Amino acid sequence: LREPGLNLRVVQLFRDPRAVHNSRLKARQALLRESVQVLRSRHRTEPRGPARQQQQQQHLLLPPGLLGGGRPPQPQHRAEFFLGGALEVICQSWLRDLLLARRAPDWLRRRYTQLRYEDLVREPRAELRRLLRFAGLTVPPALEDFVLNMTRGAAYSSDRPFLISARDAREAVHAWRERLSRQQVRQVEAACGEAMSILAY
Numbered sequence: 001l002r003e004p005g006l007n008l009r010v011v012q013l014f015r016d017p018r019a020v021h022n023s024r025l026k027a028r029q030a031l032l033r034e035s036v037q038v039l040r041s042r043h044r045t046e047p048r049g050p051a052r053q054q055q056q057q058q059h060l061l062l063p064p065g066l067l068g069g070g071r072p073p074q075p076q077h078r079a080e081f082f083l084g085g086a087l088e089v090i091c092q093s094w095l096r097d098l099l100l101a102r103r104a105p106d107w108l109r110r111r112y113t114q115l116r117y118e119d120l121v122r123e124p125r126a127e128l129r130r131l132l133r134f135a136g137l138t139v140p141p142a143l144e145d146f147v148l149n150m151t152r153g154a155a156y157s158s159d160r161p162f163l164i165s166a167r168d169a170r171e172a173v174h175a176w177r178e179r180l181s182r183q184q185v186r187q188v189e190a191a192c193g194e195a196m197s198i199l200a201y
Helices: 017-026 032-043 050-057 075-103 117-122 124-135 141-151 169-173 175-179 182-198
Strands: 010-014 112-116
Touching: 010 075, 010 124, 017 075, 017 175, 017 182, 032 075, 075 182, 112 117, 112 124, 117 124, 117 169, 124 141, 141 169, 169 175
Parallel strands: 010 112
Antiparallel strands: none
């Protein structure tokens, strides 16, 4: 960021953790390897010994009984086990980034901005203009049309989460309300509450 030969700008994209959890649950098998890698990243930075055991007991997103007695998860719960733990790590990482951004010096703030997925979906043209202005770029009309088309398609299909196509992304914003149980919502909010509060979720 301080390298004078680079005009580096950072755009950090956030999404409501409840929606993230919903999406990750739908693609749990496809994201199994990624979830394991995310969990490994936490093990490199967290404390050892009693503090580590206490942290393990605080896992909120894991299905009931998965951590009981330190046994490995049953095969049918393996993907959920890693998925839930990975979201906790993601939320903690978000929180560190958000707190760092709050305390950042001016030179860093000028090179960093945040984008909420929900804002992009609701106001795609305005958010695109804001991002390109931040990056010092102009907004070609074709790009505005493309963004509008991709977020205002004819339908929303949640059955194929990795399919990139024009769809009504506004429906995706609140899909978690219909798919997650109350317990799942409470667990995500408990695990991600601080970051969610800073991001106004």
